[in-house]
Amino acid sequence: MTTPQLTKNQSLVFDVLEKAEGPLSAYTILDKLRDHGFRAPLQVYRALEKLLEYGVVHRLESINSFVACAHPGDDCHSHGIVAFAICESCGQVMEFHDHEVDHRLMGWVRGQKFKPEKTTIEIRGLCEACAA
Amino acid sequence: MTTPQLTKNQSLVFDVLEKAEGPLSAYTILDKLRDHGFRAPLQVYRALEKLLEYGVVHRLESINSFVACAHPGDDCHSHGIVAFAICESCGQVMEFHDHEVDHRLMGWVRGQKFKPEKTTIEIRGLCEACAA
DNA sequence: TTGCAGATGTTATGTTATTACATCAATTGC
DNA sequence: GCAATTGATGTAATAACATAACATCTGCAA
Numbered sequence: 001m002t003t004p005q006l007t008k009n010q011s012l013v014f015d016v017l018e019k020a021e022g023p024l025s026a027y028t029i030l031d032k033l034r035d036h037g038f039r040a041p042l043q044v045y046r047a048l049e050k051l052l053e054y055g056v057v058h059r060l061e062s063i064n065s066f067v068a069c070a071h072p073g074d075d076c077h078s079h080g081i082v083a084f085a086i087c088e089s090c091g092q093v094m095e096f097h098d099h100e101v102d103h104r105l106m107g108w109v110r111g112q113k114f115k116p117e118k119t120t121i122e123i124r125g126l127c128e129a130c131a132a
Numbered sequence: 133m134t135t136p137q138l139t140k141n142q143s144l145v146f147d148v149l150e151k152a153e154g155p156l157s158a159y160t161i162l163d164k165l166r167d168h169g170f171r172a173p174l175q176v177y178r179a180l181e182k183l184l185e186y187g188v189v190h191r192l193e194s195i196n197s198f199v200a201c202a203h204p205g206d207d208c209h210s211h212g213i214v215a216f217a218i219c220e221s222c223g224q225v226m227e228f229h230d231h232e233v234d235h236r237l238m239g240w241v242r243g244q245k246f247k248p249e250k251t252t253i254e255i256r257g258l259c260e261a262c263a264a
Numbered sequence: 265t266t267g268c269a270g271a272t273g274t275t276a277t278g279t280t281a282t283t284a285c286a287t288c289a290a291t292t293g294c
Numbered sequence: 295g296c297a298a299t300t301g302a303t304g305t306a307a308t309a310a311c312a313t314a315a316c317a318t319c320t321g322c323a324a
Contacts, residue, residue, distance in 0.1 A: 007271065027284060027310070045312065061196045062193040062252050064280095064311060083237065085246045094244060101236045105215065105255060108228055113260035114217045120194050123237065130246035139302065143275065159279070172305060182302095196280060196311095 003054045012036055013047035014068065017057060022091035023065035059091070060084060062122045070095040078113035081105070089130035135186045144168055145179040146200065149189060154223035155197035192216060192225070194254045202227040213237065215253035221262035 006014060015091065016032050017024060024032075026044045048066055051057035058071050063086060072094075080102045082115075085094040101121070109116050138146060148164050149156060156164075168213035175214065180198055190202050193264045195218060202225075212234045217226040233253070241248050259262075 009272075011244065020320070039196070039275095040276085042314095043272075061254070073198055083240075085241055085244060085248070087246075088249065092165070094246065096240055098236050101233050104230050104233045104236075106224045108215075108230065109207070109217055109255055109257070112217060112226060114219075114226065114255070114257055115259075115263040116217070116255045116257040117220065118256045120252060120256075121237070122252045123246070123248045124252075124283080125241070125246055125248040127247075130295075131245070131247040141303075157280075169304095173281070174283095174305085211301075214313080 002023060003056055007047075007050075009038075010050050011039070011051050013044060014036040014051055017051075017066060017068040020068075023060050023063060023086070023093055025065050029066070032103045043104055058084070058095070058113060060086060061120050062086070062124060067093050071122060081119045081121060083123065085123045085125065085127075087127035087130055089126055092127050094127075135188055136139055139182075140178075140181045141170075141175055142182055145171070146174060146183055146188065149183075149198060149200040152200075155195060155199040155218070155225055157197050161198070167192050177196070181239045190214060190227070192218060192254060193252050194218070194256060199225050213253060215255065217255045217257065217259070219259035219262055220256050226259075226261050 001010075012033055013029055016029050026041060028047065029048075030038055030041055030044045033044070048057060048059075052059055058067050058069055059065075060067060067084075080097055080099060082099065083096050083101065085096070087093070105119065106116065140142065144165055148161050158173060161180075162170055162173055162176045165176070168176065180189060180191075184191055184198075190199050190201060191197075192199060199216075211227055212231060215228050215230065217228070219225070230255055238248065239250065
């Protein structure tokens with residue numbers, strides 16, 4: 001899937017996420033966009049919905065936050081399952097893909113006749129700098 | 133770690149989760165326990181906090197819900213990372229452990245010098261019955 | 265130029281989780 | 295016995311996250 005031209009609100013939200021050092025909550029994004037005319041959470045959530053669909057933004061379920069995909073110019077749907085390591089101290093996020101992990105998980109669900117739609121892998125802990 | 137004797141509130145919350153067919157939100161648990169004197173969310177959240185610590189309950193991050201561990205009489209901390217398959221139609225949850233997945237994920241984070249604390253793997257989709 | 269689809273704006277509300285503070289019960293050390 | 299401590303509990307208020315419902319606008323195609 002190729003990413004369509006973003007609308008005004010989608011671009012604003014995406015730019016905020018790209019410039020951010022780490023993941024942001026929807027309400028943090030809202031606050032950053034008040035000067036650009038954003039007034040309500042729905043403006044953010046609607047933009048995020050599309051950006052997630054296009055694969056240019058990820059949602060981090062365990063911290064209710066959103067982050068720009070780490071693979072610029074390349075949508076993430078082609079990478080299989082995405083795993084994240086999230087530093088609980090500094091908020092930094094590392095993104096990673098492992099086909100063997102995908103294979104094991106998908107093999108298991110197939111055995112259960114379970115039909116997977118969306119998979120979340122999130123590892124919370126401390127990054128090298130913060131663990132020191 | 134062995135599970136200590138549960139307190140009154142912890143037992144009430146755990147019993148509700150054990151008898152449930154699938155995962156429950158904290159507020160659903162609260163409603164089910166109003167007859168037993170529960171009045172406020174904190175009574176539920178505090179009990180859940182301990183039950184999670186003891187490993188007899190899991191939190192499903194992607195659906196903000198809680199489920200009793202599928203391994204009765206046996207705390208889950210000994211199983212390594214737990215993965216869940218969650219049916220988005222009927223709510224049924226399957227729990228599973230795979231050492232190869234653990235190994236791959238932990239190998240990667242070690243390479244990044246990341247110190248993992250808590251890992252979430254959740255696969256949302258449709259179970260066999262619901263996919264038919 | 266009308267009708268439609270998609271994007272946007274706005275208000276209100278629903279859902280999930282925590283802070284702050286008071287009280288109670290069991291245990292320990294004196 | 296009786297303070298002192300610790301962990302559990304009760305309660306009110308509030309913070310944080312997310313969606314419903316409805317109105318409006320804009321570009322485009324029939």
